[in-house]
Amino acid sequence: MSTALDDLFVKVRSENRAALIAYIPAGFPSKKACARAIAVLADAGVDAIEIGFPYSDPIMDGPTIQEAAEIAIKAGTNAADVLTALQTASDAGVAAVVMTYWNPVEKYGVDEFAKAIAAHGGSGVITPDLTIEESEHWLAATLTHAINPIYVVAPSTSDARLAQVAARTGGFVYAASVMGVTGARTTVSGDAAALVSRVRAVTSLPVCVGLGVSTREQAKSVAAYADGVIVGSAFIKILLTNEGEEIAMNALSLLAKELAAGVREGR
C-alpha cells in the first residue's frame, strides 16, 4: 500500500520536477497560527509538510529551530497537538509527516505512535537521531501501520552504510546537505549533490535535500539533482518576526510561492 508521500513522488517525477517540502514545529508560533501557516503553505504550492515535534534537547538544530521549539514547548505543545497539526496538513491536501527526536516517540509508545500517525493522515516519520541499529521495534511498527520510516543521511555517511540505511527507509531518503545543524545558509554546500548521487547509487528511492535552503535560486539549483527540496529555518525566521500575524503569513506565502517556482525551474 502506498502512502500519500509515495504518491507525491510518482507525481513529481512524472512532472519532471522536484517536490517542495516545508518544515514547521507543531504549536509554533501558536497552536492557532500553526494551523493557519499550514494552510498558507499548502495554498502557496508546498507539496509536503513536516510537522516538527518540539523537543527540549534538539541537538541537530541551530538557533532558529531551537527558538521555535522553545516557544512551542512553553505554550504546552504535546503529542496530541503534533497529531492535530499532522491532520491539519493532511486535510489541506499535502503529504504530511512528523519529524521528531526519538525520546518523545519512546515515551508515547513506539507502536502506538506509528498507529496514531496513520490515524491522523500521516505518511511517515522522520527520525534524525534514531540509528538503524536501534530501529528494530520501530521498523516493525511502521510496517504494521503502513507508514514510511524516513532516515537522515549525512556527507560523512559511508557508501556501505548508505546502502544499509536506504534499505530500511520508506518514502524518501533525507540527505542532510552539510555537516552541521539546521539553519538558513547563504550557499548550499557542494557536498549535497555528491551525497545525492552516492545515495542514488544504492537505492531507487526519492532523495530529498535539507539544511540550508532559503531562496528560489537555491531551490532551483537543488531541484536540478534532488527529488525534493526541504525548507525549514527560512519559514520559521519569518514566523519569528514580531511584525504581526498578517504580515508574517503574507511573507510566508510569498516565500513558499517563490520556492515552489524554484523547484519547477531546476531541470
Next chain:
Amino acid sequence: MIIEVNEQVGHFGQFGGRFVPEALIGALNELEDAHNAAQKDPLFLAELTELHRTYTGRPSIITEAKRFAEYAGGARILLKREDLNHTGSHKINNVLGQALLAKRMGKKRIIAETGAGQHGVAAATAAALMGLECVVYMGEEDTRRQALNVARMKLLGAEVFPVTSGSRTLKDAINEAMRDWVTNVDTTHYMLGTVAGPHPFPTMVRDFHKIIGEESREQVLGLCGRLPDAVLACIGGGSNAIGIFHAFIPDEAVRLIGFEAGGDGLETGRHAATITGGSPGVLHGTRSYVLQDENGQTIESHSISAGLDYPGVGPEHAYLHTLGRAEYRAINDDAAMNAFALFCKTEGIIPAIETAHALAGAIIVGNELGSDALLLINLSGRGDKDVQTAASYFGIPL
C-alpha cells in the same frame, strides 16, 4: 557468579546504544576502533600509566576517616583519595586517556562540556599538556556558580563558551557541544566527561576510570585483609561511581551504593536523582534513566552541586540498578551540606559538594551496618571550587 555487563557491543541490557544523527556515526566508529586498539596496545597503556605516575599522582592513597566514622555508627571508613589527583578530582583519569586517543586519531581540537567545571578544568589541562586546542561549553548559570573554575580554564589556555539555551546548565552545555561536534567532526574530538552519551563513551570513559576500583580493591585487601562491605560514591553522570564500582562487580558480597542528588527532596520535584526519581528514556545519545515529563521532554534538574545537576545518568548504572547489583539512593542538599561541614571539621579535608553526597550516604549506611562494617568511599574531588557556595550556604561572610 560473574555478571556479564556487555551483552552486546555498546549495550548494557536494554540500556546504552547510539541515538545520534547519522553525521556522527563515522566519528563514533573511529573512536570505538581507536579505543579498542589502544586498550590492546602495550605502548599506549604504558604511556598512560607513566602519565598517571608522573603527572596525575597515581596511585591515589587511602586515608582512614576515624573521627568522621564516629558519626557513621562507628563503622570503619576508608577514603579513596581521588581529590589528591592533579586538578583535584577523578576527572583527570579520563581526560588523559581521551587526549592520548585524540592525538592518535590526528584530531587537533578538543571540545568538552562541563557542569561544576571539574571536567572542563581537567580537559583544559590535558589539552595544554598535549598541545591541543580546547573549547569548553558551560551553562551560563554554571559559569556564575563556578566562576573560579572558569578562570582556571582560561588560565590553562582554553576558550570557555557560556551556553545560554535551555536551562543554561550541564545538559544544555552537552547539547551545544554535540552541535559543535556535528559541525566540526573532521578536526575535533568530543571529550565527553562522564559515562553517558552514545557508544563508545560509556564504555571508554569507564575503562579510563576503572583504575580507581582496581587500585582500591588491592589497597583495601592489603590494609584490612578483606574486601569492604560496601563501596560508596556520589552519582551525577556516574563516572567516579562506575570507576570505583567496576572492579568490585564480581564480588557479590560487596554492596555498591550510589548517592544521587536529592536537591530540595524527591517529593518536591526539584532534584537530580535520575534513577531514584526518573524513568527509562533516551537523552544525549543513550538509553538510560532520564528525568522527563509525560511527553518525553527533559525536566530540568536541581542540585546545590553543579557537578551532579544533570537529568540523565550513565547506562551502565541503569543496568546495574535493573539487575539489583548496585543500589541507588537520593541525598538532599541539606544532608549533603551537613556532611560536608562535619567532614571538614572531623577530617581536615574540604570535599567537593558532589562528594559530600557520598559522605552523607556513609553516615546513613554506617549507622545501618554498625561498627563491624568496612566502608570504602570514593572521595572523588576536593572542595576548593565550592568554598563560595559553602560560605554562602553557611552564612560565612566573604
